[in-house]
Amino acid sequence: MTSSLSSGRALRGLGFLAMLFPLAAAAQQQPAGSVSGTLLDQANGQPLPFTNVVLLRAQDSSFVAGAETLENGRFELEKLGLGNYLLKASAVGYKGFRRSVSLTSATPTAQLGTMKLTPTATQLAGVTVQGERAAVQESLDKKVINVEKDLSSVGGTAVNVLQNVPSVTVAADGTVSMRGSSNITILIDGKPSNSANSGAGGNRLEQIPASSIERVEVVTNPSARYDAAGAGGVLNIILKKQKKDGWNGQAILNVGTRDKYNTSLSLNRRTGKLNAFGSFDLRDDHYRSRMWSDQYTTREGQELRTYQQGTNLRHQQNYSGRLGFDYTLPANQTLTFTVEPNFNRGYNTGTQLATLSGATDARIGSTFAVTEKVDNIDNSVDYRRTWEAHKGRELSASANYTYLNADVVVAQRNTEGTADLREWKQDLHVNLHAMNGQVDYVQPLGEKARLDAGLKTQYQTNEGTDDFLRQQTDGPGFDRLADRSYQYTFQEYQQAGYLTYQQEIGKWRMQGGLRAEYTNTNGEVLNGNGPFKLSYLNLFPSATVERTLPTADQRVKVSYSRRLNRPNFMQLLAFPLYQDQRTYRIGDPSLRPEYINAFELGHQISMGQASLTSTLFFRHTDNTIQRLVRVDEEATRRYGAGAVITAQYVDNFGQATSYGAEVSLNQPLAKWWRLTASGSLFQNTVTAATGNEANRRVVSGTARVMNSFTPTPKLDLQLTGNYRAAAVTAQGRIAPVGSVDIALRQRLLNDRAALTLRVSDLFNTQRNRTESYTENFRAEYYNKWESRVGYLGFSWYLGSNKPPKKIENQPQGGGGGFGG
16 A cells, blocks of 8 residues: 555656646747857867856847857757847856857748867966866756865865755765765765665775865756666765876875874876876874763563763774776777775774662773774776767666675673683674666757666675674683574675656746665575575666756755665664664664655755755655664673663664755855855654654754855865754754854965865854654664864875865755755
């Protein structure tokens, strides 16, 4: 019945959007003259999207019509009278373009074809001013955030970059979410990041240095071209890759407060048809944190309380590299090979003190250590072909293979308050192989329509062990406890195909598509739950309609998509993973996918150099996967020694809805000062976990304000503030949190180098505080990590590579109304 309801909602959504198509057809039934063409960069032949084009009367230069080029550089001006005109095109960093146009009764339509703009580079008082990519680029199905000029992630990783991306929130533990949903798909260079999405050991995002990221593509309501997985949307992280002739590169060294160091070197060499590139990154960081938790439960009419407090020192080392080449073949073909090894080593140590009251009053002190060894290698081959005689026609294919080997050991030893002072360990070993292949084809249907089609296959095999070890009573050795040790196997196969159609009619742009996905998942936990197998086939429609308004520079867009969220292997396999001796998490093989229907209505207006974007969104989820906590009564009796042992798990439980609004403003306040502000306000409703209380709902939101200053031609300064309001979960509440960051950059040595300084969380306000409660259990958790960190960095630019000249065009906040 749930599936029928979801299909019904999807069909009603498509029916609503289909009603708009006759309106679009009517909009083109007015005969009039028109001017159309395509703008390209003369240096490299690439399209110039979002470039201003205006048409003036030849006799008095009065304004007649204006437009902005599309993502492919194309523009069209319609409903024009006959006469003589002057066409002007302008873009930052390019020489102005002019061309005379004449419309007559014999030729009322002027198709100007391809026109190329010449880049400019002007030397002024020792400062080179040249064209740069806009910080935010909009297309029909995504928002592109160019982050290379963002100073607030200096010395950081991809996690720090995403903290400043619109619609994205990063939690204290590194969990990335969009509009409150952590079920998102993360791509790296357009390819699935198996180690970032699988739940395996290690966090791939923490292993990507911020300095290697060029841009982030945000797709809040993906079309059928994208994988259906990722209820909250898609994030595509694009890494830097130089393509200029000769040798080019960049060397970076950053030093942070309290033992934090990272360095990177990237080089590329382009000669003729071959472009070779490579990079090496090293991180060595120490982070400190403190925590406490307060838990209550009732057993046999008596209240038991466990209060824990502790400190932690985390030492993280990461070595990563990237090596590959592009080769240009005859007939507009390119072939790319890339190998990306990554080695991560972590060592966390700390102390805990548990105070027990109720059935017994006692103190239990302990030390713990967590060692992580995560090695993964990503390999990919990419092929692309275009046709000179058929503009827009494209064939692309890719094959990827990922190998990941992880070994995580959690060890704890009681030091106070108990006669048994032996140490225990849990050793988790993960061995993952993932392969996928994809073919995509784009066929233009005239100048204003196109058809996209593609096929994709993914296969993942994963096996490992989870051994529980206990120190021997008469020596330092350890014995493996067979009744608390496990071995698992897991395989998942996916096959997908999609078809999308895009049409431009006058001021309307429309896109509709359908994706089919088949999933087969099986696994088994030896010495635990027996084998399980899931198999399902689903259809995922999507549709988008966009209208350029006749007044000012405005656009309106409405979109719909159906999505799903598949449980990963860590959520399906039922064996306990201990965080400490009183807390563990466990999977559930009966878990099933959740299904999401998402709608968006967006509006964008440009007012001179300012732009305002607003979005209304609605998301409904069936068969919701919710994270829950419960008291493990049996483990409490057997191993609790008067303390409460809790299990964290996931379950399909009820429904969830989220709706709200997002708005962003990008406004220059002076030649040296630009303000970027964004905010969201939304209501989340989730089914209460206890089943005997009303659904839980809360109005929450986020806010972000960034001031960018250029006090001197070579000095840039950023001041950023972030705030996230309180939110609810199925069993509790997450407290609000906010922070302020400051960063500056001074360009040196005729722009061959740059010195940067950044301080994150200037007032040291970031912390994580949550509440959780059920019928016989309530708890409060607090974690304060080392968030106020100062970084001093030095960058040296090699070859023709130069630092970004300005930071005035910053990632805009706000919704994604035009981000997909």
